[in-house]
Amino acid sequence: MNIHFIAIGGSAMHNLALALNHKGDTITGSDDVIFEPSKTRLAEKNLLPEVFGWFPEKITNAIDVVILGMHAKADNPELLKAQELGLPIYSYPEFLYEQSKNKTRVVIGGSHGKTTITSMILHVLKYHGREVDYMVGAQLDGFERMVHLTEENDFIVLEGDEYLSSPIDRRPKFHLYKPNIALISGIAWDHINVFPSFENYVEQFQIFVDSIVKGGSITYNQDDENVCKVVQASENAIRKLAYTVPQYSVENGETLLETPEGLMPIEVFGAHNLSNLSGAKWICQNMGVDEDDFYEAIATFKGASKRLEKIAESATCVVFKDFAHSPSKVAATTKAVKEQYPERKLIALLELHTYSSFNPEFIKLYNGALNAADMPIVFYLPESVAIKKLAPVSEAQIRTAFQREDLNIFTTSDELQKFVNGQSLDHTVLLLMSSGTYGGLDLKALKERVEA
Template structure:
């Protein structure tokens, strides 16, 4: 097949392009800007566009299909040309469904935890040499790409993102996969720029549960009241399989998971990650992995990229970075690190970076999110708010939202960097949380602080 990607440089899009090239398809693509690591990875396979920009001449009748990325606009010149000549146009999730409609589709959904759970499942399956197709939102150790597609594998494991499918398809991605086996980890209002009310956001998960193939199953986090409500209210003819956080202890900075064979040391930590592990276990069992084999494999799982990733560790100090940015994720990550290191000073630094983070209503959700930290800071760049064409957000608004008197707020990259580099990290943990880059903070330099 000959496939053209409009906006090939995105994290998800370039991985799909690499997967299809690996499968033997002929791939072309365009984008107006491509950053690393996408740029080098595409170049290595000869898929990097010769010039940046949009070129309608690349769209022609010999193409079998066009895949349209979210980075493109609805008036993109290449898209308009594809529509004009009547080419088949797919969004990213639509094409994944086309590639997997004859497979057993396993879809992991939820506002938080879905990347980690999907990564845990893939780690266990890989450990036991069980070949599956997959799409996951983080780079994993031992995996060449974030997307893998074949003709022969029976299963495909998909991370079910609730964000929109494409500029011309406003449906959430996970509505399009029609899972046979599904998981729902949690519901906490996110993507406020797309789903303006909490009820509207929750509706997307109701649709997801109702989209599960008849006779399929939903494994769900019974401890999340919204998840429980959504799943148990569904009239879909599916099996409903609840899970809860397993028993565990923390001893001298080591998390021990209770198993039928006794306490087992594991690499990941935090109550939310133990809950993720429980969900992954049930999905793996649904895919034919028995409990003992799951425990053997999961002991070596070190975490998904950017999810509670250890940057550096000294004799009495450690530095973590995490992708956490929404209130529920920030609270869970901060509590997890404090629980793991109760006798150390926890310095938690949050960068507000996403559209949602700067919405006044959404900001209120951060109340108490950093309370587990001994020292808490919030960093944001007012110009980021301006670029997103949002109303200005003042440090006072942020202070009021978090309701923490000693919260330190930084609005300049240089002053935030000074703060980070002037701390004494003896008997301390530094936790950096952001989906951005902390105003250009050099994390290799930060790693040398311990």
């Protein structure tokens, strides 16, 4: 097929473009700006637009399908031309569903943990040589792309994001997949710019559970009260399979998982990641992987990119970078690191970066999120708040929200860099949490300092 991408440079969009190019389709695309690594990866396959911008003359009747990304606007000139010509226009999730209508669809949903669980499943399947189609929200070791599509594979594993599908389709992505096998890891209010109330947010997961194909299954985290309510309230004719945190222990900085064959050392740690592992095990078993094979494979899983990723280590210091930004994930990640390294000083740095994190009501949910840290730090840039056209956030608001008298707050990149450089990292764990860049904090120099 001839497929044109409007906003080809996005993380998900460019991976789908690469997957379809690999599959043999003819790909074209446009975007007004493309950042790395998308830019280089598209260029390597000759898919990078020669000129950035929107060009309606690219849209002709020779195009079989248009795929519309969230970065585009509803009045995009190329979209308007495609609508005028009556071309088939799909959102990213709509197209994935069209490609997988005849496959068994495995969809992993949840406010947090879905990338890690999807990554664990794919790691186990690859370890045992089981070929599946997939879409995951992080780059994984051993996987060339974040999306893989074929004609022949029986299963497709999809990370089920609850964010909107496209500028002209305001449904959450995971409503469109119609899973045969599904999982929900947790529900904690997110994307408040789209879902204005917690009740409205929870409703999206109710719709997701009800969209599961009759006779299918929902695997769910029984330790999450909101998840339990949603699953138990559903009258959909599906199997309901609960999971919980498995038994484990931590000895000398190593996590040991209890298995039928005895204690097994694993690379990931923290109760939230052990819960993710438990959910992944049930899904893999539903896909035909037996328990022993799951444990053999998961012992070698090191984590998804940016999810508790170890970026530097010496005999006396470890530095982790994590994508955590929602209150529940920040709390879980901070607690996990402290549990893994109880004898070390934990410096936890959180950058407030998302739209939600600057909302006066939402910010109150951070109460206690950094309690496990010995030295809590919050960094944000007032100009980021202004760019999002939100009311200014004061340091007093943040201090009240986190309920830590000893909270360090920084509002300029220079102040933060100076503070980090001035800290002794001896017998320390430094945990960096953000979906942003920490104001351009020099992570390369930090790594060199730690490993010198």
